[in-house]
Amino acid sequence: xxxxxxxxxxxxxxxxxxxxxxxxxxxxxxxxxxxxxxxxxxxxxxxxxxxxxxxxxxxxxxxxxxxxxxxxxxxxxxxxxxxxxxxxxxxxxxxxxxxxxxxxxxxxxxxxxxxxxxxxxxxxxxxxxxxxxxxxxxxxxxxxxxxxxxxxxxxxxxxxxxxxxxxxxxxxxxxxxxxxxxxxxxxxxxxxxxxxxxxxxxxxxxxxxxxxxxxxxxxxxxxxxxxxxxxxxxxxxxxxxxxxxxxxxxxxxxxxxxxxxxxxxxxxxxxxxxxxxxxxxxxxxxxxxxxxxxxxxxxxxxxxxxxxxxxxxxxxxxxxxxxxxxxxxxxxxxxxx
Numbered sequence: 001x002x003x004x005x006x007x008x009x010x011x012x013x014x015x016x017x018x019x020x021x022x023x024x025x026x027x028x029x030x031x032x033x034x035x036x037x038x039x040x041x042x043x044x045x046x047x048x049x050x051x052x053x054x055x056x057x058x059x060x061x062x063x064x065x066x067x068x069x070x071x072x073x074x075x076x077x078x079x080x081x082x083x084x085x086x087x088x089x090x091x092x093x094x095x096x097x098x099x100x101x102x103x104x105x106x107x108x109x110x111x112x113x114x115x116x117x118x119x120x121x122x123x124x125x126x127x128x129x130x131x132x133x134x135x136x137x138x139x140x141x142x143x144x145x146x147x148x149x150x151x152x153x154x155x156x157x158x159x160x161x162x163x164x165x166x167x168x169x170x171x172x173x174x175x176x177x178x179x180x181x182x183x184x185x186x187x188x189x190x191x192x193x194x195x196x197x198x199x200x201x202x203x204x205x206x207x208x209x210x211x212x213x214x215x216x217x218x219x220x221x222x223x224x225x226x227x228x229x230x231x232x233x234x235x236x237x238x239x240x241x242x243x244x245x246x247x248x249x250x251x252x253x254x255x256x257x258x259x260x261x262x263x264x265x266x267x268x269x270x271x272x273x274x275x276x277x278x279x280x281x282x283x284x285x286x287x288x289x290x291x292x293x294x295x296x297x298x299x300x301x302x303x304x305x306x307x308x309x310x311x312x313x314x315x316x317x318x319x320x321x322x323x324x325x326x327x328x329x330x331x332x333x334x335x336x337x
Contacts, residue, residue, distance in 0.1 A: 007112040007323030008065070009037045009316070010073070010105045012098040013051065016082045017091035018297025019307040020117030021051035027312050028070055029057035037320045038065040040111060042098045044078040054303060076101060085302045092123030099134075103141055106288045113289040113323030115315055120297045132165040135283045138290060147182040148285035151190055152267060152294055153318060154275030157251050158194070158258045159267040160187035160284060171263045175206060175219055180227025180260065186285050187258045188236045193325045194318060196257045202247050203228050203240030203260040204267075210243045224262075248274070277308050280315045282322070289322035291315040 011028075014020025025048065027033055028041065041048070045061075052059055062069035077097050082090045095116075102114045119134065131137040135150050149160045160183045163174045184201060191199040205224060207217035214221055224241040231238040240247070244261070248270040251259050261267035271279060271294075279294035293311030301307055 005324060005328075006067075007037050007320055007327050008040065008110065009319055009323055010040045010042070010102040010111040010114045011316075012042045012095070012102060012114075012116040013047070014117035014292075015087075015091045015095045015120045015123055015297045016047075017084055017086060017088050017123070017302070018118055018120060018299055019302055020119075020297065021047070022055045022302075022305065022307055023117045023293070023309060023312040025051045025055050025057055025059050026309050027316060028059045029055075030313075031068070033313075033316060034060070034068050034070065036317070037323065038067075039070045040065075040073045040105065041070050042073050042075045042101055044074065045072060046079055047075075048072065055305060073101070073105070085299045087120045087123040087126075087297075087299070089123065089126040092120065092125070092127030092129070095119050096124060096127050096129060099138075100141065103138070103288075111288075111323075112327045113291070113319040115290070115319040116292050117312060118293060118295060118297045120299075135164070135286075138283055138286055142286060142288075144286055146285055147186055148283070149183050149186050151187065151282040151284040152271050153194075153280040153282065153314065154271055154278050155314075156254065157256070157271070157274065158187065158191050159261050159271055160184070160190075160258070161261050161264060161267060163263050165264060168263065172206065172217075172219060175223050175262060177223050177226035177230060180224050181230040183260050184227065184231040184236060184238050185234065187260055188231075188238075190282060190284050190322070191258045194321050198237060199257045200255070201231075201236065201238040201258045201260060202242055202251060202256045203231075203238055204244040204247060204262055205241035206262045208243070208245075210241050219262075244270075277310045278314055279311050280318055282318060289319055289326060291319040291322070 013024040060069045077094050105111045152159045162183045206219045211217050211220040220241045281294040283290040293315045
């Protein structure tokens with residue numbers, strides 16, 4: 001029987017053409033990392049050795065899950081040469097294949113959460129990922145039709161989105177009381193699972209000045225405020241809608257644990273200003289927790305050893321927290337339940 005307090009994390013090195021391998025081995029070389037969880041890394045011994053040599057670190061391994069050691073999982077496309085420092089179809093194919101392998105590990109009850117280092121959307125598209133983002137691709141591969149949202153984390157604050165990777169011209173028509181409730185409910189759950197006992201949530205308006213009582217649009221009156229009321233009726237501590245050009249100041253100062261945003265850049269600009277070097281993305285709402293640093297493959301600094309480890313370290317902590325929560329929930333279920 002596994003120790004529910006030590007979740008099992010499947011980790012990939014992301015797009016091998018980018019800084020992902022460097023970030024993965026630097027993280028795994030830190031003793032505190034392997035004290036938190038049992039890590040299954042999708043890499044061959046040769047790939048691990050090459051990444052460690054480039055980064056100047058050592059990562060202890062064991063053929064079986066052992067505290068303080070990484071267990072290597074043979075990847076399906078291991079040891080195939082991939083060009084470094086630029087987007088490639090080979091890099092995208094390897095990243096996708098590794099993620100599919102992680103989903104298989106979850107389906108077989110071999111892991112509690114998944115973490116991957118940065119991917120490149122162009123490389124993934126060339127390799128065959130045609131959904132609007134990785135979240136929708138994960139949902140399709142899992143056959144999952146529940147509520148999903150990308151969640152973004154900086155220390156002390158998390159955001160969810162009512163709409164995500166869509167044109168701005170599509171945003172208004174996708175906002176409804178139900179979609180606001182869904183994004184608020186999901187944010188409440190994930191922030192709570194990550195350690196906040198009673199999350200305090202703010203909900204953004206869509207229009208300038210929160211619509212000025214309908215002068216600048218009725219989305220706040222017709223959809224957003226009713227969605228907030230539905231969330232409050234479920235016992236969620238949500239308030240709003242607030243003008244988005246001021247609410248992040250209050251959130252930064254500690255009044256809120258999370259903010260529900262209406263579209264991608266409404267939250268992302270604020271979050272990256274608040275903590276670009278600590279940003280994490282969680283694929284929220286899926287049946288398995290999935291986390292990744294909220295930055296790209298940084299092809300221009302591959303091999304230079306200067307990539308910031310902060311977001312990767314934080315992504316691992318969040319994946320561990322969410323994976324532990326999922327493991328404990330399963331352990332509490334009655335036999336056959």
